[in-house]
Amino acid sequence: MKLSHYMIAAVCTSQLVFTGCGSAPSEPTLAEQIAAVRAGQSDRIQIEHTVLTDDDLRQITELTQLRELLLDNAESRFTASGINYLSGLPKLEHLRIRGGGIDDKALIHLAGLESLKILNVPQGTFGDAALVELKRLPYLVQFRFSSPRVTDAGMKTLAELPAIKRLHLINVPITDAGLATLAKIEQLESLYIDGGQFSDAAVEKLFQARPKLHVHLNQAHHDLDPNKDAH
Secondary structure, three states: OOOOHHHHHHHHHHHOOOOOOOOOOOOOOHHHHHHHHHOOOOOEEEEOOOOOOHHHHHHHOOOOOOOEEEEOOOOOEOOHHHHHHHHHOOOOOEEEEOOEOOOHHHHHHHOOOOOOOEEEEOOOOOOHHHHHHHHHOOOOOEEEEEOOOOOHHHHHHHOOOOOOOEEEEEOOOOOHHHHHHHOOOOOOOEEEEEOOOOOHHHHHHHHHHOOOOEEEEOOEEOOOOOOOOOO
């Protein structure tokens, strides 16, 4: 059945209450989500459509019960000073910052979040030296990041993270040597790499060393991945 222009307009009008017609879905404001956490009604904040700044992070700093903080607008930009406001979140377990500003100083501040289990910073600009600070995180199980300044030396640091089980590297210029280092992480369960500068031979050695490791390379299962049909 074809809808008339008037019927389509009516449908769009009715949908405005929920998502709008042809626009981004609405979401609770940051202020509303902060109020819910303060009232004990929630322990998470997720912002997808609002561009945030350091001043917004300042409002979050006293939410001592916050467990998840998901800042998903990639246009948001923060400084190390803004990231430092998060240091007052003693129960934070899951942090995702899709926006920029995660440089050396910012990563060092994040390394002070001792309860952190999942860290996702896909626009990082930190280097190997700052990466060392993450060894202070005793519960970090999953780490997804991008940084053109992390090298094979950084892979040695990742291998020393005490609880790490899942890694996702995005456009990190590691070579065969770095891949060989990652293969030595005995507790590693999954390894996703988009980009990199390693050879096919290095990948084959990875599977020889870790035949049960779940591996994605450039958005796809590798042919040697034993779990490629599992999902």
